[in-house]
Amino acid sequence: MDVFWREGYQEASLPALLEGMGITRGSLYKAFSDKKTLFLTILEHYEKSAVEPAVALLSDPETPDGMQRIEMLLDKVIEQVKQGDRRGCLLCTAAAGAASDDADIAHAVAESLGKMQRGFAVALAASPVHATRPDAERHAFSDALITQYTGLRILARSRASIEILERSASAILQLLRTPPPIG
Amino acid sequence: MDVFWREGYQEASLPALLEGMGITRGSLYKAFSDKKTLFLTILEHYEKSAVEPAVALLSDPETPDGMQRIEMLLDKVIEQVKQGDRRGCLLCTAAAGAASDDADIAHAVAESLGKMQRGFAVALAASPVHATRPDAERHAFSDALITQYTGLRILARSRASIEILERSASAILQLLRTPPPIG
DNA sequence: TGAGTTATGGACCCTTCGGTACAAAACCAT
DNA sequence: ATGGTTTTGTACCGAAGGGTCCATAACTCA
Numbered sequence: 001m002d003v004f005w006r007e008g009y010q011e012a013s014l015p016a017l018l019e020g021m022g023i024t025r026g027s028l029y030k031a032f033s034d035k036k037t038l039f040l041t042i043l044e045h046y047e048k049s050a051v052e053p054a055v056a057l058l059s060d061p062e063t064p065d066g067m068q069r070i071e072m073l074l075d076k077v078i079e080q081v082k083q084g085d086r087r088g089c090l091l092c093t094a095a096a097g098a099a100s101d102d103a104d105i106a107h108a109v110a111e112s113l114g115k116m117q118r119g120f121a122v123a124l125a126a127s128p129v130h131a132t133r134p135d136a137e138r139h140a141f142s143d144a145l146i147t148q149y150t151g152l153r154i155l156a157r158s159r160a161s162i163e164i165l166e167r168s169a170s171a172i173l174q175l176l177r178t179p180p181p182i183g
Numbered sequence: 184m185d186v187f188w189r190e191g192y193q194e195a196s197l198p199a200l201l202e203g204m205g206i207t208r209g210s211l212y213k214a215f216s217d218k219k220t221l222f223l224t225i226l227e228h229y230e231k232s233a234v235e236p237a238v239a240l241l242s243d244p245e246t247p248d249g250m251q252r253i254e255m256l257l258d259k260v261i262e263q264v265k266q267g268d269r270r271g272c273l274l275c276t277a278a279a280g281a282a283s284d285d286a287d288i289a290h291a292v293a294e295s296l297g298k299m300q301r302g303f304a305v306a307l308a309a310s311p312v313h314a315t316r317p318d319a320e321r322h323a324f325s326d327a328l329i330t331q332y333t334g335l336r337i338l339a340r341s342r343a344s345i346e347i348l349e350r351s352a353s354a355i356l357q358l359l360r361t362p363p364p365i366g
Numbered sequence: 367t368g369a370g371t372t373a374t375g376g377a378c379c380c381t382t383c384g385g386t387a388c389a390a391a392a393c394c395a396t
Numbered sequence: 397a398t399g400g401t402t403t404t405g406t407a408c409c410g411a412a413g414g415g416t417c418c419a420t421a422a423c424t425c426a
Contacts, residue, residue, distance in 0.1 A: 007281065008279075008280060008281060010193065010194060011193060011280070011281045013412080013413070013414090014412095014413075014414060014415085015412085015413095023374080023375095024374065024375050024376065025374095025375080025376070025414095025415080025416090026373075026374050026375055026376075026416095026417090026418095027373065027374055027375080029415070029416080030372090030373065030374080031373095034414080034415075035414065035415090088279075092279070092337065093279055093280075094341075095337055095338065095340065095341035095343075096191075096271075096275070096276055096279030096280065096337045096340055096341070097191065097194075097276075097279065097280055098190065098191060098194045100340060100341040100342060106341060106342045107342075109341060110341065110342060110343065113341075113343075117347075137354075137357075139350065140350040140351070140353065140354040140357075141354050141358075143347045143350040143351040143354060144331070144350070144351045144354035144355050144358070146334075146338075146347075146351075147331055147334035147335055147338060147347075147348075147351040147355075148327070148330055148331055148334055148355075149334070150333075150334035150337050150338055151329075151330035151331055151332070151333035151334030151335070151337070152330055152334070154275065154278055154279045154333050154334070154337055155278065155329075155330060155333055157278065157279055157283060158277075158278035158279070158283040158289060158292060158293065158296075159283060159289045159290075159293060160278075160293065160296075164300075164326045164329075164330075165330075167322065167323040167326040167327070168323070168326040168327045168329075168330040170323065171320075171323040171324050171326060171327035172327050172330075172331075172358075174320075174323075175324075175327070175355075175358040175359065175361070176358065178358070178361050178363055178364060179364070180361055181361060181362070196382080196383070196384090197382095197383075197384060197385085198382090198383095206404080206405095207404065207405050207406070208384095208385080208386090208404095208405080208406075209387095209388095209403075209404050209405055209406075210403070210404055210405085212384095212385070212386080213402090213403065213404080217384075217385075218384065218385090
């Protein structure tokens with residue numbers, strides 16, 4: 001997973017993957033029919049090991065304020081970058097790359113990003129500021145959040161300064177915390 | 184440019200580029216020393232033909248309200264997708280891909296994205312809602328906007344539904360139009 | 367322990383990659 | 397026209413890509 005995460009789908013070469021997995025071609029092609037199938041399997045693994053925890057965080061009732069959950073998630077992302085991890089998000093990178101030329105991969109990626117987006121919606125519903133707002137608005141905000149999240153992850157991959165990422169994240173939080181005008 | 188735009192830096196093959204340019208290898212390597220140099224030249228061209236008009240739009244005093252300029256820009260992006268153009272943004276795709284492993288390319292990309300970001304800042308400064316706010320806040324919002332823009336462009340490349348993109352764009356506009364609490 | 371099965375290594379296949387070399391063609395000034 | 401220069405097309409290069417094949421090694425169970 002790490003190799004795909006670091007290098008992206010297309011760029012991850014078989015030799016690199018094999019070294020990362022500590023096996024050889026024979027075993028890989030015995031277990032997975034080809035590179036694409038391997039990647040789809042990895043996407044499932046990523047969903048379990050990265051997406052689901054993130055969604056769990058966004059849905060965690062132990063943090064009553066949904067906005068705070070979102071803040072925690074974004075903080076995690078920023079913290080990762082601070083520690084030198086510039087891999088970004090496997091899904092976001094796949095969405096950007098030629099991976100999304102393939103219908104199966106594009107579908108799997110969209111599915112996982114959809115889960116994240118619904119996670120944001122759940123968190124918003126648990127926010128005092130947004131709980132009482134119309135469903136449509138929360139839906140739109142969760143769309144904006146998944147977009148923001150994707151942008152953040154992509155810019156993390158490029159060499160954007162940590163300050164940009166931090167300001168960007170705190171700005172979106174500030175905006176979402178501002179109570180909407182009555183009406 | 185279109186070939187790189189559609190396929191990304193790494194994925195764009197020499198034969199594809201040659202066909203797109205209507206020339207053959209001999210001429211290409213006469214004019215540009217290699218693929219990377221060609222791409223850097225293309226990035227300059229993209230900056231002139233795509234980034235600068237966008238920045239001009241964001242700075243256009245004929246539209247007095249800066250927020251409206253931003254809305255126009257996002258509308259353009261959405262409109263492009265509506266017309267079936269899923270190429271996204273050359274810079275954003277390059278930022279996501281292995282292109283940003285190369286320091287020169289990463290630098291050029293960051294430079295151009297920086298121009299966009301400053302464009303957003305200029306537009307915000309021309310908005311009644313934000314003109315009187317602290318510089319630091321506008322700066323942070325412009326960071327959030329370039330992040331949002333990147334996310335939008337990446338999701339446009341993947342097969343995200345047009346509705347997500349539309350809601351995402353209008354949500355961020357709505358948030359930015361909400362006057363901040365006094366203080 | 368030994369027959370039967372499965373997993374593994376790695377040589378090998380073809381294609382495509384970016385890049386070079388160079389002869390033929392096109393252009394140019396005289 | 398003609399000699400010299402520049403531009404163009406294309407054959408070719410080594411490297412690396414993903415994928416196949418098969419002999420050997422490693423397991424399994426009687």
